[in-house]
Amino acid sequence: MSDFIQSVAEATQHMRALFGETPLQRNDYLSRKYGADIWLKREDLTPVRSYKIRGAFNFISAAIKKVDKTAVFVCASAGNHAQGFAYVCRHFGRKGVVFMPVTTPQQKIDKTRAFGGEFIEIRLVGDIFDQCYAASQDYAKAQGGVMVPPFDHMGIITGQASVAQEIARQLPQGLVPELMLLPVGGGGLAAGVTLYVQALGWPTEFRFIEPQGAPSLKRSLEAGKRIRLESVDNFVDGAAVGELGAENFKILKAYPETWVINVPENRLCGTMTEMLNVEGVVLEPAGALAIDALKDLPKEEIAGKTIVLVVSGGNFDFERLPDVKERALRYEGLKKYFVFRFPQRPGALRMFLDLLGPDDDIARFEYLKKSARNFGSVLIGIETKDARNFAVLDKKFKEAGWSYQDITDNQVLADFII
Known part of the structure; x- marks a missing residue:
């Protein structure tokens, strides 16, 4: 396990050439509300407003050493992974091709293009992600390109674990969190953070937070094997994944299914609105998952405890705000x-x-x-x-x-x- 800590330390150090560490902030409002010592790891404050840049950087920086300079990097994503991928490709001056569904909102297309500049080509293929992903794989195979997965690879997991490395450094001397709340989509972030915390020997418990309409980790832990969901609710687009990554499940299957919290999408909207109105923090649905899950924790069980929440992203399109407010009102x-x-x-x-x-x-x-x-x-x-x-x-x-x-x-x- 010490080898993993060393690998994460090296990955984190290399990232500093791209961006500085994100802040770990004690949140007074949430601490008072829940009677606990609550800290937010602000991944919404990376250059691309999500933690996805970490995994993409670690994977591509390693791959560059193994492939020809003319090799093209390829990814399939309509969200945060595409933006992190584009930013990293521009940093290294390497060509990247991003496959997105035809239905991708123009705002996401424009942001990905802005982050990648001249080094990024965007191809719109298919109406749904599965069609888009298949096209990206065919392209990579035909062109000898390098596929950059969003979560299911040890290089990605190691990059995301840099979140935990920073948390450990940023916490006040001697303070160890008794509980960490981690959002889960494909499982790359949760796998990396838990693996790192375990390597440190902390006695920390975890809660894994998924949207109610995409409970891939919950169903997989219940079945004892990876389960592919027949359908998902795409409202929490940053975590609406139909099947957990294979490498990620190897790590997360060690945890009890009772540690998974499935958050109702409409209730989540109330948390997004609350954080915007009270704290001035703009969160995408996936970025609010861990904060919303505090509502499911018995207050007597968390009273006085140190709790770290990973705020995974802030890529929110304000055109969605009326829908978010509507959902929150209906839930309440x-x-x-x-x-x-x-x-x-x-x-x-x-x-x-x-x-x-x-x-x-x-x-x-x-x-x-x-x-x-x-x-x-x-x-x-x-x-x-x-x-x-x-x-x-x-x-x-x-x-x-x-x-x-x-x-x-x-x-x-x-x-x-x-």
């Missing part, structure tokens, strides 16, 4: 959607509005169709300041004889008409 019970059978007569709307309380607001009102000559189906979105107000409204609606359906938690209907 402050916004609901209804389909009402609305009578087509004068005064009906006024009668409906009179039922609303002073803290209730109509956020959406839309006729879907006239289901009969005298009635129409209306989509109504209502926001309120206190979730308990909806119980009052429900009673008023029933007493007034309104026919309606609450579709807030009906995902099929909500996705179709909201």
Whole structure:
């Protein structure tokens, strides 16, 4: 294990030519809120606003020594891995080809191109990542290119472990974390950090945080082998991985499945909004995973403990902010959607509005169709300041004889008409 510590130390030292260490900050707000000593490792403050640059740098710096100067580096990614890859290719002055799905938002394409400059070529292939990844592999094979994996390689794992090396150096003298919260997608970061902490001999426990819609580590630990998920929710795009890396699972399979926390996507949105409003910290969904998981830890079990959280990324497209706020309100019970059978007569709307309380607001009102000559189906979105107000409204609606359906938690209907 001492060999691993040495390898990580060398990787970290070499990275300093590219970027300085990210800060480890004690967060007073979260510490007070949860009654613990909470520290944030701010990987959202790397040059590409995520930790992915570490693994890409370590892999490419090693590969350069083994391949011809004309060799092309290749990756498939629509997110943080592509940006870290591009930044490193420019640093070394080596050509890199990034394969992205055709559906990749223009903002991500532009950022990757900006980080890589003249050294990066971007190819848009396929509607989904699997098609894009297959095309990248075919290209690398045909051109003799070097594939740079996002997480499933020991070189990547060693690079990501530099996060732990910095944490160990930055903590106050003699302070050892009793608990570390690590976001998990493909598992490269979690594998590297746990391996390094184990090598140090710290008695630290871990919690591995995944989005509820992409529980690849949880399912794999339950089954005792890697499980490929049939489908994933892509909202937490930085951690929505269908299958954990093979090398990563070899390391993480030593931990109990009870150490995995699956975070609801809509609840996560509340944490993103909270950190933006209270702390002024911009986080992408994956970057907020570890912070959100604090809500699942019994306060009596973490009281007074030193806890380190890895904030994995801050590449947030503010065009997504309305959706994030919407999801947070729905999770907190402050916004609901209804389909009402609305009578087509004068005064009906006024009668409906009179039922609303002073803290209730109509956020959406839309006729879907006239289901009969005298009635129409209306989509109504209502926001309120206190979730308990909806119980009052429900009673008023029933007493007034309104026919309606609450579709807030009906995902099929909500996705179709909201």
